Amino acid sequence: MKKIAILASGNGSNAEEIIKHFSSSQKAEVNIIASNKKEAYVLERAKNHNITHFAFTRQEMDAGVLEDTFVQRKIDLVVLAGFLLKIPEGLIKAYPEKIINVHPALLPKHGGKGMYGMKVHQAVKDRGDKETGITIHYVNEKYDDGRIIFQESVAVEEGDDAVQIANKVHALEYKYFPKVIESLL
Ligand SMILES: Nc1nc2c(c(=O)[nH]1)N[C@@H](CN(C=O)c1ccc(C(=O)N[C@@H](CCC(=O)O)C(=O)O)cc1)CN2
Numbered sequence: 571m572k573k574i575a576i577l578a579s580g581n582g583s584n585a586e587e588i589i590k591h592f593s594s595s596q597k598a599e600v601n602i603i604a605s606n607k608k609e610a611y612v613l614e615r616a617k618n619h620n621i622t623h624f625a626f627t628r629q630e631m632d633a634g635v636l637e638d639t640f641v642q643r644k645i646d647l648v649v650l651a652g653f654l655l656k657i658p659e660g661l662i663k664a665y666p667e668k669i670i671n672v673h674p675a676l677l678p679k680h681g682g683k684g685m686y687g688m689k690v691h692q693a694v695k696d697r698g699d700k701e702t703g704i705t706i707h708y709v710n711e712k713y714d715d716g717r718i719i720f721q722e723s724v725a726v727e728e729g730d731d732a733v734q735i736a737n738k739v740h741a742l743e744y745k746y747f748p749k750v751i752e753s754l755l
Pocket residue numbers: 650653654655656657658671672673674682683684685686708709710711712713714715716
């Protein structure tokens with residue numbers, strides 16, 4: 571049974587879709603969920619699904635709590651699902667090409683420091699892009715710079731506001747992220 575760890579900083583709707591996708595799988599399980607925000611709703615979702623979960627501070631992350639925990643639990647794949655801190659070198663070294671992230675745009679467009687959540691969708695709107703989408707990529711030491719694994723696009727229509735764009739992107743995430751994760755295990 572392959573073991574998945576999820577890192578998230580907020581609501582956790584992607585985490586929930588991943589949990590549901592693997593809930594009856596013989597191949598893999600969501601083994602642990604962790605957040606840098608003790609009040610993040612993703613931790614409530616983990617609790618509701620009886621999945622081990624914990625909160626950590628930036629200092630604890632920089633001291634190696636994530637790689638220590640994940641190596642001890644024999645985690646096979648680390649999944650970033652709305653995680654908003656930079657993954658430190660220690661975790662990347664411990665999990666080379668084993669940390670993946672979903673970005674809510676078609677990288678290299680609208681990526682990098684400061685580009686997360688609604689900020690991304692507002693940028694798509696402000697730029698007047700005719701399409702947006704999702705990018706699933708390996709995580710390296712820079713933001714949104716790792717090797718791209720998968721992209722899917724969706725049209726941005728004239729009257730779409732940032733929230734409507736976000737909803738379209740979320741639909742793509744829920745449809746494809748769990749399947750791409752499964753394909754990597
Ligand atoms: N080493 C890496 N760490 C992370 C990556 C990555 O590619 N390499 N991806 C991000 C996820 N992400 C985009 O997909 C992303 C998340 C957050 C930011 C950002 O600018 N964060 C702010 C802090 C926000 C906060 O504390 O609430 C910042 O760094 O100032 C950019 C991109 C996850 N980690």
